[in-house]
Structures are given as C-alpha cells and as structure tokens.
Amino acid sequence: MTATPGRRAPRLLPVAAVLAALLAACSAGSGATGEPASPASASSASTGAGGDSLSGELQVYAAASLKTALASAADAWHAANPGSTLTVSSDSSSALETKIEQGAPADVFLSADTSNPMKLVDGGFAAGASVAFAGNRLVVIVPKGNPAGIQSPKDLARRGLKIIAAGDKVPITKYATQLVANLGTQPGYPADFATAYAANVVSQEDNVAGVVGKVALGEGDAGIVYLTDARGSDRVDTVAVPDAANVPAVYAGVVVKASMQQDAAKAFLDWLAGPHGQAVLAGFGFLPPAT
Numbered sequence: 672m673t674a675t676p677g678r679r680a681p682r683l684l685p686v687a688a689v690l691a692a693l694l695a696a697c698s699a700g701s702g703a704t705g706e707p708a709s710p711a712s713a714s715s716a717s718t719g720a721g722g723d724s725l726s727g728e729l730q731v732y733a734a735a736s737l738k739t740a741l742a743s744a745a746d747a748w749h750a751a752n753p754g755s756t757l758t759v760s761s762d763s764s765s766a767l768e769t770k771i772e773q774g775a776p777a778d779v780f781l782s783a784d785t786s787n788p789m790k791l792v793d794g795g796f797a798a799g800a801s802v803a804f805a806g807n808r809l810v811v812i813v814p815k816g817n818p819a820g821i822q823s824p825k826d827l828a829r830r831g832l833k834i835i836a837a838g839d840k841v842p843i844t845k846y847a848t849q850l851v852a853n854l855g856t857q858p859g860y861p862a863d864f865a866t867a868y869a870a871n872v873v874s875q876e877d878n879v880a881g882v883v884g885k886v887a888l889g890e891g892d893a894g895i896v897y898l899t900d901a902r903g904s905d906r907v908d909t910v911a912v913p914d915a916a917n918v919p920a921v922y923a924g925v926v927v928k929a930s931m932q933q934d935a936a937k938a939f940l941d942w943l944a945g946p947h948g949q950a951v952l953a954g955f956g957f958l959p960p961a962t
Contacts, residue, residue: 725935726754730776732767733759734783734842734922735878736807736897740955741781747951748939755935763878765840771927772796778930779940783807783879783897784842785923797925798933804944805922806958807897809850811910812886819892821910824854827893828867835882835891836872843879846918847895853916883907899956919961 733741738761745757760767764782768790771777780797781804782788788801813821819832827834837844855864873891876882882894887906897920901909924943926936942948949959 725752725938727932727935728756728758729778729932729935729939731757731759731779731781731939732771732775732777733761733781734764734767735761735880736783736843736900737761737781737805737922738880739903740899740952740957743954744943744948744951747947748942751942751947752938755939757939761878761880763838763841765838765842766877774929776929777927778932778936779924780927781922781924781943782842783920783922784845785921786845787842788923788925791925791927796928798928798930799926799937801923801925802940802944803921803923803960804940804948805952806960807899807920807922807956808917808958809846809895809912809920810898810901811893811912812883812896812901812904812907813893813910814886814889814891815906815908817908817910818889821893823910824912824916825860825864827851827871828861828864829871830867832871832893833873833891834868834871835874835876835885835894837879837882838875838877841876841878842920843882843896844875846920849918850895850912850916853918854913857913857916902956919958921960922957923960 731741738759741757741759745759749756764784764787767780768782768787771780771791772794780788780791785801785803788797791797792801811821811824811827813819821827826832836847851865851868854860855862861867874885876885879896879900882896883900883904885891886894887904901907924940926933926940930936
C-alpha cells in the first residue's frame with residue numbers, strides 16, 4: 672500500500688521530541704562554563720585536609736636536655752600512630768633555631784626556652800603560635816663523690832673553684848644567670864656572689880649536655896644544669912638549690928613553616944603538650960609548663 676503525504680507528518684514528531692530531550696540533558700550536565708565537572712576536582716574537594724597527616728617521618732629539632740625523654744616519646748608516638756615516626760636531632764636551642772632560619776629541613780622545633788621559638792614566629796619561620804609543653808628546675812651538679820666538698824650553692828663563689836658553664840646563647844645560661852642573681856639576694860650569701868661566681872667559670876660548653884659531661888669527667892668542680900639532666904647521669908651528685916631562688920624553665924615548641932608535613936607536625940606538638948606526652952615527660956622528671 673502506498674503511503675500518503677498525510678501519514679508522514681505524525682512520524683516526524685517523536686524524532687523531534689527525542690532530539691529536544693537530548694539537548695536538554697546535555698545542557699543540564701554542563702557547568703557554568705558549559706564543561707562537565709572534573710572528577711579530580713570532586714575528589715580533592717571530598718578529601719580532608721589532614722587525611723594522611725599522621726603518616727611519614729617527622730624531623731624534630733630538640734634541645735639537648737630533651738634527648739633521652741624524646742627517645743621514649745618517639746616510641747609512644749609511633750605506637751599511637753603506626754604510620755608516623757620521629758627522627759630527633761639534639762643540640763642547644765639557639766644553635767637549632769639558627770639552623771632552621773638557614774633552611775635546615777625540620778618539621779618541629781622543641782626548645783628549652785620560649786624566646787627561641789618566638790624568634791621563629793616573629794621572623795616568619797613558624798606555622799602558628801608557639802606551644803609550651805614542659806617545665807624544668809635548676810640544680811647544682813658536682814662529680815661523683817663531690818671531691819671539692821661543695822655543701823650549698825653559696826660555695827660556688829669560693830675562690831679557686833672551677834665551674835663548667837654553657838655559652839651565652841644557650842638557654843641554660845640565661846636561667847643560670849638569673850639563679851645566680853637570685854642567690855645573691857639570699858640571707859648568708861655575699862653581696863658580690865654573682866661576680867665571684869663568674870670569676871670561677873673556666874669553660875663554656877655548646878649545650879647543657881656538654882656541661883654535664885665535663886663535670887662527670889671531673890674537669891670541673893660544679894655546674895648549674897636542669898634537674899632532668901642531673902637525674903639522667905649516674906656520674907654526678909647534686910646540691911639542692913633553695914626554692915626561693917630557683918628559676919622555672921619553660922620549654923616551648925613550634926611547627927616549622929617550611930615543613931611539608933605541617934598537619935602531622937602540629938598533631939605531634941599537640942600530643943606532646945597533651946596528657947599522653949606529659950606522662951612520658953614526667954617519667955624523666957619534667958614538670959608541666961609554668962604559667
């Protein structure tokens with residue numbers, strides 16, 4: 672049977688409708704620029720900023736007085752975060768701060784004071800504010816057996832005594848200088864105590880570990896160090912410092928701005944300042960940071 676012209680027109684209507692629907696679907700699937708959304712963009716938008724922040728190796732620059740405690744802290748941190756490990760480099764806080772300014776590849780800086788971390792904050796080398804995480808106290812150490820017969824800190828002014836100290840920029844020196852000034856105001860101490868003490872200093876070491884080492888070897892009669900360092904050596908004895916004159920040491924840390932692992936670095940610093948890190952530090956004689 673031959674089709675008539677009147678029967679062809681209805682067949683064209685469904686085809687037009689299908690084409691219109693397809694065009695509408697394409698328009699709906701396009702972004703504002705007319706291009707489909709990128710799968711990569713969608714993936715990155717759904718990934719948390721710290722999705723893998725607790726993996727990898729963190730380079731920690733730490734004050735010499737923290738070396739032993741941080742070895743234990745590194746084990747505790749790794750146990751809690753199996754994907755993350757710590758590599759600790761120890762020296763005087765001032766030396767480490769300088770290295771970081773010069774581009775040393777550190778993720779976290781842990782100082783025996785608050786001023787060196789603040790140098791990094793003020794200089795734009797830190798990511799965020801400094802965090803106080805520990806405290807310490809000072810004590811006089813003498814070689815085992817106390818051959819010079821030092822009975823109290825007042826004896827540090829005795830003529831001819833050999834005192835081992837640290838360099839001027841090392842935090843222990845700042846604390847020791849304040850302690851000596853405080854002792855000079857105590858009853859029974861000579862008015863020139865600070866001057867006599869300074870005259871007895873025969874060596875200035877790179878860090879507090881160097882002070883402990885020389886006194887332990889008998890190369891000096893005494894030195895002023897952190898209580899934790901004295902406890903960590905079985906080759907020195909201690910002479911107590913009056914509470915009224917003692918100086919609280921405050922340890923603070925920062926995340927290094929140049930770190931490629933800032934999330935993990937911040938997580939570790941927060942952990943160290945938190946209850947788990949504080950428990951590890953307390954086991955080595957550290958105190959909560961003084962406020």
